[in-house]
Amino acid sequence: EAGVAQSPRYKIIEKRQSVAFWCNPISGHATLYWYQQILGQGPKLLIQFQNNGVVDDSQLPKDRFSAERLKGVDSTLKIQPAKLEDSAVYLCASRNRDNEQFFGPGTRLTVL
Amino acid sequence: GENVEQHPSTLSVQEGDSAVIKCTYSDSASNYFPWYKQELGKRPQLIIDIRSNVGEKKDQRIAVTLNKTAKHFSLHITETQPEDSAVYFCAPGYTGFQKLVFGTGTRLLVSP
Numbered sequence: 001e002a003g004v005a006q007s008p009r010y011k012i013i014e015k016r017q018s019v020a021f022w023c024n025p026i027s028g029h030a031t032l033y034w035y036q037q038i039l040g041q042g043p044k045l046l047i048q049f050q051n052n053g054v055v056d057d058s059q060l061p062k063d064r065f066s067a068e069r070l071k072g073v074d075s076t077l078k079i080q081p082a083k084l085e086d087s088a089v090y091l092c093a094s095r096n097r098d099n100e101q102f103f104g105p106g107t108r109l110t111v112l
Numbered sequence: 113g114e115n116v117e118q119h120p121s122t123l124s125v126q127e128g129d130s131a132v133i134k135c136t137y138s139d140s141a142s143n144y145f146p147w148y149k150q151e152l153g154k155r156p157q158l159i160i161d162i163r164s165n166v167g168e169k170k171d172q173r174i175a176v177t178l179n180k181t182a183k184h185f186s187l188h189i190t191e192t193q194p195e196d197s198a199v200y201f202c203a204p205g206y207t208g209f210q211k212l213v214f215g216t217g218t219r220l221l222v223s224p
Contacts, residue, residue: 031210040217041216041217042201042203042214042215042216042217043156043201043214044214045211045212045213048210048211050210055210055211056211091155091156095210099144099161099205099207099210100146100158100161101146101158101212102158103155103156103157104155105154105155106155
């Protein structure tokens with residue numbers, strides 16, 4: 001069974017630029033999550049999708065972050081414009097029916 | 113929101129010793145209690161989980177114990193090996209909202 005796929009693996013941008021991350025969950029997993037993990041901290045949930053609907057985006061900074069999962073499979077997370085404090089690893093995860101979450105390799109974002 | 117704390121924040125042991133990490137949570141509705149292991153530069157990986165109708169679960173050298181009354185659960189690693197060195201996160205949640213809240217993390221260092 002293929003795992004959660006993410007791209008790109010690394011991204012370096014300057015502040016005020018835009019960036020987008022892509023995630024493809026494990027086949028058949030209806031629930032998809034985007035997390036932000038700042039160095040030295042635990043993952044923080046940004047947004048949760050159930051199929052193509054948003055379940056929880058209470059911690060998503062909506063003035064600059066957006067996410068979509070139009071067809072209920074893969075998803076994109078966008079930051080526009082980026083700030084220095086957005087430097088982090090962005091992790092995508094999907095969940096099986098036993099409530100187990102499986103993470104992708106993450107995208108390491110550096111904002112200069 | 114859910115408040116999740118882990119203790120200790122850092123744990124150093126000698127190879128072959130046992131290690132115990134405790135996770136305290138605040139939301140009494142939590143009914144799913146996983147532990148994740150994250151090696152440096154890698155994704156978090158689920159290593160063991162327990163549900164609220166069970167008090168203890170064991171898988172080879174690792175075990176998790178749950179005290180729902182006191183709202184804490186613990187990860188136990190016996191016969192530690194250098195490859196157990198990593199950051200460990202607890203992430204209590206509840207299956208209703210399928211959401212996990214990650215703890216602050218415990219860095220385990222196992223010295224040969």
